[in-house]
Amino acid sequence: xxxxxxxxxxxxxxxxxxxxxxxxxxxxxxxxxxxxxxxxxxxxxxxxxxxxxxxxxxxxxxxxxxxxxxxxxxxxxxxxx
Amino acid sequence: xxxxxxxxxxxxxxxxxxxxxxxxxxxxxxxxxxxxxxxxxxxxxxxxxxxxxxxxxxxxxxxxxxxxxxxxxxxxxxxxxxxxxxxxxxxxxxxxxxxxxxxxxxxxxxxxxxxxxxxxxxxxxxxxxxxxxxxxxxxxxxx
Numbered sequence: 001x002x003x004x005x006x007x008x009x010x011x012x013x014x015x016x017x018x019x020x021x022x023x024x025x026x027x028x029x030x031x032x033x034x035x036x037x038x039x040x041x042x043x044x045x046x047x048x049x050x051x052x053x054x055x056x057x058x059x060x061x062x063x064x065x066x067x068x069x070x071x072x073x074x075x076x077x078x079x080x081x
Numbered sequence: 082x083x084x085x086x087x088x089x090x091x092x093x094x095x096x097x098x099x100x101x102x103x104x105x106x107x108x109x110x111x112x113x114x115x116x117x118x119x120x121x122x123x124x125x126x127x128x129x130x131x132x133x134x135x136x137x138x139x140x141x142x143x144x145x146x147x148x149x150x151x152x153x154x155x156x157x158x159x160x161x162x163x164x165x166x167x168x169x170x171x172x173x174x175x176x177x178x179x180x181x182x183x184x185x186x187x188x189x190x191x192x193x194x195x196x197x198x199x200x201x202x203x204x205x206x207x208x209x210x211x212x213x214x215x216x217x218x219x220x221x222x223x224x
Contacts, residue, residue: 038158043206051191051206052108054178054214058188059137062179064089067140070185071122077147077218 087135092116099132100195102202103162107191112137115202126177144175144187147218153207155194162203163196171196178215186215 004012011021018040023031034042084093100115114132125146131137144151153173155163165171172195175187189212194203 039161044208047190047206047208048107050214051188051204054188054191055106055109055139055176055204058176058178059131059139062140066179066183067120067126067128068122069183070140070179071120071124071126074126074185075122075124077125 085130085132085135087130087138089130089138092118092130094132098200100129100200100202102204104203106204107206109137140177140179140185141174141193142177142187144173144189144192147187148189148216151189151212153192153194153205155203155205159194159203159205163194163201164199165196165201169196169198184217186213186217188214189216190214 006012006022008022008024011019013019017037019035021033021035023033025031036042082093083096084091086092094116098116100117102113102115104110105112112131112133115129116132118128118130118138120127125142126140127142128138128140151173155165155171160166160169160171163169163171174193174195175189176191176193178186178188180186190207190209191204191214192207194205196202
């Protein structure tokens, strides 16, 4: 991993069209500004990781019997008809 | 017709019925093509089966059946990926997770946008603290 030291107000450029700027440091957190093309996906890493992990677990953790049981349980449970 | 071998047995499908996720799912970008499998039971649950990796299948549901105020609209960039314009119809689906004690929760933090006209899907990430990856169904008042 490339490690750089930057001060508030300084930035880095990634590729031709992504700029990451250190805005300020406040109470242990660092505020970062990012300029990137609209179609660049930017997420907080922990949020992305949680969804990825949940996708994996959701795919593995069920079988047909579960689906049948739950469908019976939920029959008539929906709010709109 | 084509067939794939899934953990639920052999599934025969018409390739023109495949839903395409141009970006795959979050963290699982190899999963780009899914089949919608009808549940044999009545009810709001159905499952989508990955064509690319038959080991992956997800139970999904329309979350607005349970959460009336849950609305996710695609932005311009997402509409582009779904290949629809502002008037194109777009549904939201939530991936269902089933716990060991057979309770279900919905992933309202990472819903799927689905455009039926173009048969395209997109999993989006909502950074909204009200929505959890494992949101339990609202409790029903017993009379």
